[in-house]
Amino acid sequence: MNKSAIFLSLGALAMMAGGCSKKLGDFRSDYFSTRPTPLETVGQTVPGTVTGTLPAKYMVKNALVKATPVLTWDNQGVESQVAASPVLFQGENVRDNGQVVSYANGGQVSIPFNFEYRPEMAKSDLYLEFQVDQNGKVYTLPRVKVGNGVVATSTLASAATVSPATAKDAFQRVISEKYSADIHFLVNQANVRASETAKSDYIDLNRRLLQANTAPNMEIAEVSINSYASPEGTLAFNTQLAEKREQNTQSFVENQFKKDKITEFGELTSSFTPEDWEGFRSLVEKSNIQDKDLILSVLSLYKDPEEREREIRNISAVFNELADQILPQLRYSRIQATINVIGKSDQELIELYNTDPKALTIDEILYVATLTDDNTKKMEIYSKAASLYPDDYRAVNNVGKALYQSGDYKGAAAAFDKAAKMAPGAKEVEMNQGLISMLNGNYNKANEQLGAAAGLAENADALGVYYLTQGEVNNALRSFGDVKTNNAALAQILSKDYNAARATLAAIPTPDATTYYLTAVLGARTHNENMVMSNLRQAIKLDNTLRSRAQKDLEFAEYNLSYL
Numbered sequence: 001m002n003k004s005a006i007f008l009s010l011g012a013l014a015m016m017a018g019g020c021s022k023k024l025g026d027f028r029s030d031y032f033s034t035r036p037t038p039l040e041t042v043g044q045t046v047p048g049t050v051t052g053t054l055p056a057k058y059m060v061k062n063a064l065v066k067a068t069p070v071l072t073w074d075n076q077g078v079e080s081q082v083a084a085s086p087v088l089f090q091g092e093n094v095r096d097n098g099q100v101v102s103y104a105n106g107g108q109v110s111i112p113f114n115f116e117y118r119p120e121m122a123k124s125d126l127y128l129e130f131q132v133d134q135n136g137k138v139y140t141l142p143r144v145k146v147g148n149g150v151v152a153t154s155t156l157a158s159a160a161t162v163s164p165a166t167a168k169d170a171f172q173r174v175i176s177e178k179y180s181a182d183i184h185f186l187v188n189q190a191n192v193r194a195s196e197t198a199k200s201d202y203i204d205l206n207r208r209l210l211q212a213n214t215a216p217n218m219e220i221a222e223v224s225i226n227s228y229a230s231p232e233g234t235l236a237f238n239t240q241l242a243e244k245r246e247q248n249t250q251s252f253v254e255n256q257f258k259k260d261k262i263t264e265f266g267e268l269t270s271s272f273t274p275e276d277w278e279g280f281r282s283l284v285e286k287s288n289i290q291d292k293d294l295i296l297s298v299l300s301l302y303k304d305p306e307e308r309e310r311e312i313r314n315i316s317a318v319f320n321e322l323a324d325q326i327l328p329q330l331r332y333s334r335i336q337a338t339i340n341v342i343g344k345s346d347q348e349l350i351e352l353y354n355t356d357p358k359a360l361t362i363d364e365i366l367y368v369a370t371l372t373d374d375n376t377k378k379m380e381i382y383s384k385a386a387s388l389y390p391d392d393y394r395a396v397n398n399v400g401k402a403l404y405q406s407g408d409y410k411g412a413a414a415a416f417d418k419a420a421k422m423a424p425g426a427k428e429v430e431m432n433q434g435l436i437s438m439l440n441g442n443y444n445k446a447n448e449q450l451g452a453a454a455g456l457a458e459n460a461d462a463l464g465v466y467y468l469t470q471g472e473v474n475n476a477l478r479s480f481g482d483v484k485t486n487n488a489a490l491a492q493i494l495s496k497d498y499n500a501a502r503a504t505l506a507a508i509p510t511p512d513a514t515t516y517y518l519t520a521v522l523g524a525r526t527h528n529e530n531m532v533m534s535n536l537r538q539a540i541k542l543d544n545t546l547r548s549r550a551q552k553d554l555e556f557a558e559y560n561l562s563y564l
Helices: 003-021 200-214 235-260 277-286 292-300 305-318 320-330 346-355 362-369 375-388 393-405 409-422 427-439 443-452 459-469 473-480 486-494 498-507 513-525 529-542 546-552
Strands: 032-035 045-054 063-075 078-083 087-091 099-101 107-116 124-134 137-148 174-184 218-228 267-273 332-342
Touching (some): 063 107, 087 107, 200 235, 235 267, 277 320, 346 362, 362 375, 375 393, 427 443, 443 459, 459 486, 486 513, 498 513
Parallel strands (some): 218 267
Antiparallel strands (some): 032 045, 063 087, 063 124, 174 332
16 A cells, blocks of 8 residues: 555544544533523423534534533522533433434434522523543533523412411301291181191291290291192182182281281282192102002193092092091191391490400301401401300311411411311311411422312412412413402413403402512513503512512513612
8 A cells, every 4th residue: 555545544544533532622602592581480490491402523422421400690699509400412422321412413402401499590590511421531511601590470479378268157147037837727618717726836936926026136027828728629619719718817817917916027928729739749758658659650640630630539539548647738828937037236246246255156256357357356356266166166267367367377377287176178277278288388288288178269269379389370270260369360471361460460459569560570571661660669669578579580671670
C-alpha cells in the first residue's frame, strides 16, 4: 500500500472514532424548550416537560447523560433549590435504558419534571444539570437555564376558604298538628248520634279545639269534614246518603263551635264520597276473612260501579264478616282539624337565651346562633348548647365550625373528632374532617371523608377545592355546579371560561380579598388594566399580605406594580 493510501485510511478511522472518543461538548440553552412557559402550578405541584433537540454530530456514541431538572430561587440572599427525578439519554453505542440520540443525525429527548410547589417559587429559575459517563469516566457539564418563574394561580384554592358544614337545628316557628275523629252512622241513616259524639276520639278532638281557641300560642288553621257511604247500595242512593251525612255533620260541627264560642277556625270545608271502594278494599286486605284474596280479585273484575255494587251485595250475603265487620266501618264522617302551635319569636328566644338558657330546647339554642353574624357570638352560643346538651353532636360540630372560621384549626379538628365519636357517619362532620385533612395535606383521607359526605349541599365547595388541589379542573367544575364562591371562580379561570368567572365573582354575596385578587387576575388575562389595578388595590386594602404576592405574580408581569 502506498503512503497516500495509508494516510487516507488513518483519516477515515479517525473520523469513524470521533463519534466515540471525543468528550461531549457543553449543552446550550437554545437546544431546549420548556412547556409550559412560564411554569404553572397544577393543584399543589409544578409539572412540565423540557424538550431537547440535539444537533447532528453532537451526541457522542459512548456518552450516557443524566439530566436533572432543578428549580432555584432566592431565599433571603441564599440560593435554595429542589431537584426533580433525573432523566437518562445516551449515544447509540451505550447499553442502558436512556433515550437514544443518533450521532450522525441528532435527535430529541424529553425531560419531564414535577416539583412540590412552594410560595417562594414565584420568582425562580429552571435549570438542567448534566452528569456524563463515558466508559466509566464521569464528569459534569455546566448547567443550562431552560425556564423562569412559576404562575401559582391554582394554589389560591384553599380548604381554609371553605365554610364548614353546620349541623342544622330543627326549630320550627309554626308546628302544624292534625287531630281527627270519626262519626259512624247506622246503615242507610244520616243522623249524628249522641253515642258517637260521646266517644273518646271526638271528646279529645273537641278538647284540643277548645285549647287552641284560648291558648295565645295556638290557632285553628283548618277544619275539614269528609263523609262516606258504604259501597253495597246503588250509586244514586249512596250519593244522596253520603251528601246528607256531610250536611248533618257540618251542621253539628258548626253548632258545636257556636256552643263553645269558637269563632276563629281558619276554613271549614266539607265533601262526600258516595262509594268508598278504596276503603272497602283496604279493610278487606287487613282483615282475617277467609278467601279475602278471592273476594278482591272478583270485585276487581268489575269496573262499572253498578255491577260492582251488585257483586258486593252478593258476596256480603255469603260472607257474614263483610256485612258485620267491614261495611259498618265505611259509613262515617271524618272530622279533621289542623292546629298550628306558634313558637317563640326571635326576640323571645334571644331574651330567654340571655336570661335563662336552660329554658330553651337544643333546637331553639342552635336556632338562636343563626340570628347573629358575629362568629365569636356564634361560638359562645354553640358552646353553651354543648354544655347544656352534652349528648348532641350538632352543638359540638358547630363549635368546631366557629373555631375553624376563626383560624383555630387545631381546636376545630378536636371538636370535629369529638362530634364524629358522638355521631359516626354524620355527613356534616365527615365533610368538616375532610377540610382538616386537606389543610394537613392528607388528600387521600380527605377524598374518603368528602366522599362520605356526598349529598350534603355544603360539600360541593369542599369537593371542588379537593379536585383543584389535585389539578382536576374539570371535576372541580362539575362539583362546584352553580356555587358562587371564590373557589368556583378560580376553577373557571383555570379552565379559561372567563365570562363565567366574571359572573361568579360578581355574584359572591360577601366579596373578600381573594375575590378582588381573582378579579384582578381575570383582568390581566383579558388585558383590562383598569380591572387589574382597581381590584388589586381593594384586595391589598383587605389583606396586605397580597401586596408581596402580587408583585411577584407572573399573572401581572405586564404591569408595573412597584407603586403597590
